[in-house]
Amino acid sequence: MDFFSLLYYRFKKVWKSVRLYLVIAGPGLVVMIADNDAGGITTYAATGAKYGYHLIWFLLLLIPVAYYVQEMTVRLGAVTKRGHAEAIFESFGAFWGWFSLLDLMIVDWLTLVTEFVGMTAALGIFGVPAWLTVIIVVVLMSILVLNGRYWTWEKIALGFCLLNLIYIPAAFMVNPSIADILGQGLIPNLPGGLTNELFFLLMANIGTTIAPWMLFFQQSSVVDKGLLEKDIKMGKVDTFIGSIITVAIAVFIVIVTGTLLNGAPIDDAATAAKLLMKTNQYVGAFMAIGLFDAGLLGAICISLASSWAFGEIFGWAHSLNTKVKEAPWFYISFFITLATAGVVPLIPGAPLVLITLFVQVVAVTLLPAALVFLILLLNDKKTMGEYANTPLQNIVSTTIVGAIIILSTMYGVSALFPNIFQ
């Protein structure tokens, strides 16, 4: 075989893999990018404003954390063809099943409220009233899910994921010092020592990287897409690329606020967008658009995670490939979750701070349970066969899950008792 034939052969092989990836890609990318939801954007904006570029190295550490946890859901979904809720019910019985399902319902609904808060605040910067934002979001999401095809839904969702990359040009527009980013950001350091405030922010960054709904969403998404055992390899690639992109977006947000808002008190991403507008109108606008998009992506995934879980357990048809007539309860539960959460930010004097606090605390009750179930399920050789966790995978995943449980518990407890770790 001559050189050009070999080159052509290699190209064909790579191109075939790329095409296969493009078919399989979706669940991993969507869940990972949606992970940067409204709450996530606020956390990253606050991280950059408070500590500049100093915590970029910590964000990079979250790539393997997110990947190792989420890739387990790909294997579990592809092998069992069941969502996470159904897998828990069947494997651990009704007690743990109901606990997980009800906890998921509460956490998802509360998180959905925070997404609407983020979206209304983001469009509020452009003068759009909150009620109009809620209507726009509900209509947009209705169009998205009612088309009756998973494939179409996924491609539109990926379009919104693409919009999330808006923070990359924003970061270039603020002219950050590359030398400072490399010097301060890539060398592990704890600016000012491990203070209570820094510890809380580190825990918030972990908390926003792994959320309970992500496990339920990706596994159900893998099942709804119809991925099989042979697709696991590409599903893992999809998840890995997604985890890199989600952390990259976080890093670019930190660069934006670390450059322009260093030292400014940031309570939420909308405040950051308003402050950025005073310095650079376009960057501020990008921040607000990104916040709206992040809230929308989060809302899309979270409301679906709940509906899929309910459908699995109650035995309703629960696929985006079904029409409303074929799966009425799936769509009804989707809209009830969405509409009730959307109304909350419109209520004058609604306890939004309390809701945000509750999200953190209730998530802490669900996340450890969901993660422990995940590892136990991945060790069930009878079900998982050759796709069960290897000893090495168990060491890595148990270490990561153990660390997440300890830190998220401390995060939840410190949200309940702010002075406990001082």
Add this chain to the structure above:
Amino acid sequence: MRAINQFLSKIREINQRYAKPTVEMSRGVKFSLAVLRIYLFLLVVLMIYKFITVIKVV
């Protein structure tokens, strides 16, 4: 009333369907579930304590 009854019978049906866990209850699984129960119990106690202290302040 009929809808509530239907819903309750559905719940009973689900409880029956998933009454017996299918995962092999090895020592590791039993230990993990026991630790999880204790962990969740402690968290609930903390939340109740917080709730009571908040109510007292109000």
